[in-house]
Amino acid sequence: MRSTHRRRATATGALIASAALLAVGFQTGTSAAAQPAAPAPQSSQADPGSLPKNLTPAQRAELIREATATRAATAEGLGLGAKEKLVVRDVVQDRDGTTHTRYERTYDGLPVLGGDLVVSASGAGATESVALASAERLANVDTRADVPAATAETQALGAAKAEGSKATKAERAPRKVVWMGTGSPTLAWETVVGGLQHDGTPNELHVVTDAATGEKLFEWQAVHNGTGNTQYSGTVTLGTAPSYTLTDTGRGNHKTYNLNRGTSGTGTLFSGPDDVWGDGTPSNAETAGADAHYGAGVTWDYFKNVLGRSGIRGDGVGAYSRVHYGNNYVNAFWQDSCFCMTYGDGSGNAKPLTSIDVAAHEMTHGVTSNTAGLIYSGESGGLNEATSDIFAAAVEFYADNTQDKGDYLVGEKIDIRGNGTPLRYMDKPSKDGSSKDYWYSGIGNIDVHYSSGPANHWFYLLSEGSGAKTINGVNYDSPTSDGLPVTGIGREKAALIWYKALTTKFNSRTDYAGARAGTLAVATDLYGASSAEVKSVTDAWAGINVGSRPGDPGEPGDVYENTTPVSIPDYGPAVTSTIDVAGRTGNAPSDLKVSVDITHTYRGDLVIDLIAPDGTSYRLKNSNGDSADDVRETYTVNASSEAANGAWKLQVRDVYRWDTGRINSWKLTF
Structure with a gap:
């Protein structure tokens, strides 16, 4: 991943939280030498x-x-x-x-x-x-466990009990793993405990226990809470089987089942004497089935027709849906273990959580699980939730349903609070009373449904821009953390950028800084480093307090850095690491600083070059007889003839045999 972070040079998700219903600052100052402002970048088509x-x-x-x-x-x-x-x-x-x-x-x-x-x-x-996902070296791990599996299971059962589970034994017995999610690789036990959480949501708690000390290293929840006469979308066409069952033969044989207030198993496949399903009221059991089936169908179509993904896994196989879960259950969720979406009927069993955006939200949890695999905890958990909200909005607009028009509100039809308000607001997340508008250093410590707020806000800003506007009859007024405007590039481009970053740049532990880096890299690939799209992506991140906006000419001391490791093969082809610089005006300085951090067991083998955006090569280091380890140097390059914006590459080649290494990180200081 082209993980480009810019800074100052100085010093299983449920739709709603179980406990409730569902940075680097802006640069100030002036440059040493004023330069003429560049013309505004023009919007462009994707490559x-x-x-x-x-x-x-x-x-x-x-x-x-x-x-x-x-x-x-x-x-x-x-x-x-x-x-x-x-x-x-x-x-x-x-x-x-x-x-x-x-x-x-x-x-x-x-x-x-x-x-x-x-x-x-x-x-x-x-x-x-x-x-x-981790830059740590995976080596010298002792695979003999000092702590027995039974101790790990006891610890996991205790953690699950705190979440409401009454399970007395693990759903999946402890298995020996290497934990690499935080810090150095460690031998551990992973235990999965089932049962039900406090609000009735199935429990699928993963607990990781240090196999040497018995310390709990990590835990995460794998249950992700997020012609039919439907309750929310009017009369719609459903994909069904000729035998009159809710089996969508055109979309991977997706099936919809009736749990009939149960909380386990598959339930009964909806079937009938004709191809008419429900009557638009919650008292008819088929109505919720029609809503869920329709939502799954339009979500399938969006991912396939817009983003080129054939089903949740990309293999053309449909998941399945279960409706009428529990009694008065006010939630919906995705489970990897069953490859299915499940929907409760809401308070009084009168408001099933089966609207288009809820169905899209839950199905997207499946897409995330089968791509980046964002762990449902910390900042990665917030990004997981935001991904589901982002594509819930995208699918709702794509559906173009007159009864449920596209908007940047989450769950506005299901009315969980009972006062006619949506569950979440993407233009100003804090309007729900709990979500955060902007990133801050401790955001990974709050519930993932609320730490998703900044990413939802980023998507809105990138799609529509800041300030007041009305879209499909809904009034929005989106602020920014730095008080400066953001120009939207359109929802289709914003969703494409997020999807491509999710599937090609993000990993299980991606945080907000990593999401910024990934989306900037994708936007640069699609539209070019100097494009209006890249500028808006940068500005939208700055608008939620992740990274900074480029000043007009940029300030001396601005640092652009790539921290993604790249292995250097022994006596092999050259490898490169890229830093995308965007939003600056004019040329690079005559004293461009190039700092490299390379691990290698014989640094004399290495030839290192800086490649400018136009392809010009600047030699930083020749091969020689230096037998010492590693290269940690800062080189100065006269790059004043080069445009500042564009893809700068560090190119490294090992020209002799027997030694290997890797690029750990490198940075450009303008």
């Missing part, structure tokens, strides 16, 4: 080659087969250790043939949690970037 390719399930399966067949060579090329193996999880492809392969890792046969990575390769097969 056709960078758009997602609409893969058929068979094409995707073939790419996975090819990646699986070459995974050993890929691991060697990445410099992984002898005990590390790669497991292919997903493959997506751009129209120009660039392929993004997502891998899990094993170590000495054990699953590695938090060790996922994405390798992006050109159509010719050359590695362009590697995005890792």
Whole structure:
């Protein structure tokens, strides 16, 4: 991932929270030498080659087969250790043939949690970037557990009891894993406990216990709370089977079942004597089924027709829906374990949580699980929730339903609070009383439904811009953290940028800074570094207090940094790491500082170049007989003939055999 962070040079998700219903500052000062303002960037069309390719399930399966067949060579090329193996999880492809392969890792046969990575390769097969969830080295892990599995299970049961579970034994017995989610790799036990949470939502709590000390290292919840006569969308056409069942034969055989107030199992597939479902009232059990079935259908169509994804996993297989869960259950959720969406009937069993945006929200949790896999805790959990809200809005606009018009409100039809207000507001998230408008350093410590607020706000700002406006009859007035305006680029472009970042740049531990870096890299690929789109992406992040806006000419001391590790193969082809600079005017300085942090066991083997956006190469280091380890140097380059904006690359090649290393990070100081 091109993880470009700009800073000053100085010093399973439910739709709603179970406890309730569902930065770097702006730069100030002036530059040492004023420069004329650049003309405003013009809006542009996306580079056709960078758009997602609409893969058929068979094409995707073939790419996975090819990646699986070459995974050993890929691991060697990445410099992984002898005990590390790669497991292919997903493959997506751009129209120009660039392929993004997502891998899990094993170590000495054990699953590695938090060790996922994405390798992006050109159509010719050359590695362009590697995005890792953890930059830690995976080595020297003792796989002998000092703490017995029973101790880990007891700890997990206690954690689940605090969430309301009455389970007396683990749903999935402790399994030995390597935990790489926080800090150095550690042998651990992963235990999964079932039961029900306090509000009746199924419990699927994962608890990670240090196998050496018995300390709880981490926990996360894997249940993600988020012609039919429907209650919310009017009379619609449903995909059904000729035998009159709610089986959508045109969308992966998605089925909709009636749980009939149950809380487990599949329930009964909706069937009848004709192809008419429900009567628009909640008292008719088919009505909620029709709403959920319709929502799943339009969500499938949006991901397939707009983003080129054939089903939640990309394999053409439909999930299934369950309605009438529990009694007076005011929530909806996605579960990976059943590959299904489940909906309660709301207070008094009168307001089923089956509107279009809720269905899209829950299905998107499945897409996230099968792509970036954002862990449902901390900042990554907030981004997971926001992803579901973002595509809930996108799907609702796409559906173009006259009874449920597109908006930037979440759950406005289901009226959970009973006062006619929506569950969440994307233009100003704090209007719900709990969500946050802007990022701050402790946001990862609050409920993921509220820490999602800044990302929802970013999407609104990028789509529509700041300030007051009316869209489809709804009034919005979106502020920014720095008080400066943001110009919207349109919802379609904003959603495309988020989706492509989700599927090719984000990983299980992506935080807000990483999301900024990923979306900027994608926007640059799609529209160019100097485009209006990249400027608006940058401004929208600054508008929620993530990163800063570029000043007109930029201030001396501005730092752009890439912290994503890139392995350097022994005596192999050159590798590159990219920093995208955007929003500046004029040329780069005559004393551009290039700071590199490279780990290598014989640094004399390395040739290092800085490649300017126009392709001009500046030699930073030649190969020599220096046998010392590592390169940690700052080089000064006269780049005054180069435009500041664009994709700057650090190119490193190992020109002799027997030693390996990696680019840990590098930065440009303007």
